Amino acid sequence: MKRLLIRGGRVIDPAAGTDAAADLLVDEGRIVHVGPSLAPESAEVVDARGLVVAPGFVDPHAHLCEPGWEHRETIATGALAAAAGGYTTVCAMPDTDPVVDDPASVGFVVAAGRRARGARVLPVAAVSAGRKGEQLTEFGEVVDAGAIAVSDAGRAVRSSMLMRLALEYARAFGVPVLSHPEDTGLARGGVMHEGVMSTRLGLRGKPAAAEEIGTARDLALAEATGGRLHLQRVSTAAAADLVRRARARGVRVTAEATPHHLLLSHELVAGYGTEYKVDPPLRTPSDCGALCEALADGTVDCIATDHAPRTYDEKEQAFDDAPFGVVGFETAFAVLHTRLVLTGVLTLPELLARMSTGPARALGLAGGTLAPGDPADLVLIDTNAKWTIDPAAFLSKCRNTPFGGVEATGRVVRTLVGGETVWEATAAP
């Protein structure tokens, strides 16, 4: 493979804590050198003047819907849509049909991911066979087949005993248990946050306490077992605070938040718009504020999209009847940059850290750094580009975004995986 020189950009490496104008030399798909004014012989040059060069984003939580739900997304369309959002690695949740819960189904995702152009696709296997919450999957075999973590994806492990066993058993294989923390009895039937908005609208609410009880339980089990816990989609102030205090005690926990939980609150459900129906539900404005603080102070160390494609017909229903979920790959950076970096909640290097280095470390993956020898998984960003989010232009098969029409500043213009450009903005935005 030929050599590539990415020249003249502002190179931000959150892992090394560096942020400076520099050139970046790639050879055989790996980073070989980062430094000022490199002048190698015979390298293809990418002009990065005016652009930020950073490690490609790592999404710890995405639903690619294949096998079984190919009308929503496939591994191929998902990998490409991810690349268009600057992602170079996405972790595919196992809530497919059939469930990814054995070596063969893990192998299917690995193989389809290799065929796909775009972000690297890493499979997550189910914690329990069929996600039924009854019996552990064969962690050893699914990890050997390529699974990088286990999760029952969108469903809490109801039995505390099974969760304890999962945290203990996973230790030997070096993978984290990704948890959707929820007291399922308390949350049953809820379609939005329980509060004055659900009361006004007559919709059944999920109380914040349902998430907080689940979070407290999982933290207690992680503390007791020494297992590696990753909490998916923290959405309430109290849940974030539980994580903060547990980490101060030395519990091995990481946590993710989504752009929609950080930026949007339950008032938006007022018109019954199903693009605001997500799980966990959009919470109160003060929860959003607390979540942003937790993101800034590092309690929440990862941004996850929870990319969940749903077709037009599926979302074009009464609120109760529509499925949960929003797409996220192609909007995550732009909305967070616009609403958190440009408003001073986070610095740009901090945001980049939460989108690449944080998730890579949380799930024990390569990526999130620009050290020599690392795969050249890179994103080039025009932080000044102003554009309007147009769902019709998404590469994902689905358009179910709560950010349609948002005026955003900052746009991914090129994504490289292993030194190869897998996506590039065609026209100047």
Add this chain to the structure above:
Amino acid sequence: MIRSSAALGKDLIGLEPLSRRQIRMILDTAEPFKEISERRIKKVPVLRGKTIVNLFFEASTRTRISFEFAEKRLSADTVNIGAVGSSVSKGETLVDTARNLEAMRIDMVVIRHWSPGAASFLAARIPSNVINAGDGAHEHPTQGLLDILTLRDHFSRLEGLKVCIVGDVLHSRVARSNIFGLVTLGAKVAVCGPRTLMPAGIEELGVRVFGRVEEAIEWADALNVLRLQLERMQDGFVPSLREYNRVFGITRERLEWAPRDLLILHPGPINRGVEIDSDVADGPHSVILQQVTNGVAIRMAVLYLLAGGAPDLAEAAKSGKGVRG
């Protein structure tokens, strides 16, 4: 063509978005229509040539029949569609059902659906006028209006009137429509019932909460007693119907302690011996049947106004002039 009345807009989805002036206008418009149902020939040509579809995805006897009487007494052509035995039960979506009806050139849809927001969902997607006849636990605006009309008949003023809604507020669209309407009109509103059946943040809607029904009786001018669905006991919201009647039931003994004569409303159907005893439901303070009578007048008023009728012409319209346009 979007059909939008100057007075109310295109649809009646709930009382929450209505102003005091709009609610008063509906109540005032209902007054002249009350008399039509007392005539020997109960029909006026106000909605002659209009086609109205009653689209009931959820079983209803009282509300459906009340709407149908209102429509027929205004000379509209009506079609009733229930979920059972129609294309809805074959998996046709709500929006497809509505668009097919629309293609047959209808003027109005009255919809009852189990899903909160279903009426506004439909209203946003078809140009016909949409009237919400109950959407899940959200709103049932014509019920709220007929309750308020009945209160006004008896107390003549609503400002400062103390109304307590008793029972399962959590699952009740009737409670929500009453709360929104009465608060807008300046009444004092309270709710009373088991805390398990009070929705989160209910106080933020401008109501006070009584934990014991005795306190509510002492405070109120009128009680609107909600039906307790038997499923609530199976779901564990109340330990037993017997205890519910003992603690929250509206009984003659309890009313005897009231410092003033209380007006008793109930949206029906009644669970005798559960939320209300027969000697109260059938007693001198009960206006339950008057509510039913007022229901027809309120629905006539809403149909008339949404069809573009002018509020001040309702009296004249009765005697033969059709709706303009």
